Amino acid sequence: MISYDAGAFPWLGTIVGGYVFGIGIVMAGGCATVTWYRAGEGLIGSWIALAAYMLTSAVMRSPHLAAFNQQMTTYSTPHNAIDATFGLSPWPFVALLVLVTLWLAHRELKKTKLTVAALPAKKTGLAHLLFEKRWHPFATAVLIGLIATLAWPLSIASGRHFGLGITAPSANIVQYLVMGDDKFINWGVFLVLGIFFGAFIAAKGSGEFRLRAADDVTSVRSFAGGILMGFGATTAGGCSIGNGLVMTAMLTWQVWVGLAFMILGVWTASWYLFVRPRRQKTLGAASV
Template structure:
């Protein structure tokens, strides 16, 4: 029993580290995708790319060494693209992706808390409630978990990851540091740089990739053979609150709670914690609706932006790639419509 709880606590600790990184790096995939078309800003999407490449290299090593067993998400003929697209719509309305919404609760943002409640309810309802029939229908045609290169996928992940990291380091990171005449390793005022100042996009990307690599074997040791995720954790937590079933509190349930705790600690130390409530009731309603839609889309697509994009793409899962394309398209579609409406 002690060993069981020790394994679950590892989920809490990984979640706390993940939450700290998200908060200090202001990392949100909704912002990353939206900023491309609205602001022509690419730093966050570069951070996402570095995280993916880091994961690919790490996953490849662990897969080839036999430390983890490859576990790609299933490809659904309808569910993957539809669920992803709906999730993308939802994160625009919620003003944050699943991970971004979760960590912002730790900063005191009540709108994000409302969105998170919506996500949990939407996911729970779609997984095992009134909308479960829709899920069954949209997931009725599936090829199972397939990868781009089959049994050779771990090797290709390692190759792509290493080459990608070298190329992006030179053209993105090294050139930016050189242009700004900064130090790559600056140990002066270390405490202030870590706890007070915002982290660079490249440091954030690398660290998210590293924490995801560490998370996979720890999660597998707890009986969940998969890297980081978000939505499944909130489904488990809500199930526990509704039914009282302690078994619902798995490794991933502890992880998502840890994300909030980590973000809370980081924001308090940085002096950035503040209880903030949206001024208009309409905004609160939209964030709840966005969260609910995200929960629906995540279950239908068998993963959110973390489960599919951050953890699935580095495994070269075809299902995750299709779902992630849907997420990006959904985000761009609604962000463009809302931006055009405000611009007019």
């Protein structure tokens, strides 16, 4: 029912885009998905980052940058699928991924449990489960995995041949508003709108929704982060969802390399924007 061709591996675009996207994550205060749901919670800084991200993603897909995008894809290798590169079945790689995941999960569960402050129980039944009770991270991960699996048949049934995705649907909203072409309204657009409204409902139900304005420095940084995320995700062929979640499960070089450089970009921005200045400030205070 579902067929997929991994195609070539655009290594240069993946490396550059993944690294830039990682830097943008830190500057915007979260990745593309986080920006959508934090906007639904009332964070105005996330609204700014989201607007810049959507606009940049749409511009990157415009005819004005077609030559740039085409040039980036020329730096590629023939095989993108990891199993095809080694001439093996994908199942040994799936088994390895399962074993590594189980080992990491086992290590995490052995750690000392931290006491996390929870909202006082004011509701009962389903309302308490949805709006007050803290979910275990692994339970949430399983639900996300199920959603990512269901996204394939549900999206394909509507004529969109892909799974979960954030960047392209975000760009599609701007493209529709500018050009008014119904072809841009697809399953992915309703997905990202659902994230926004779902976050709004959850925040309202738990009493945590409120409009929170950011200061001028955070606003400018969020805007710049949104631009970097829009550029990086488009150049890398996907964001932390399309690449980091969906395509990694499809065992392609593009996304595992892209994910590594996203992590490197996050580390770089975190170090130079927050960790290093804080250390210098601490050392300066200690010397005084």
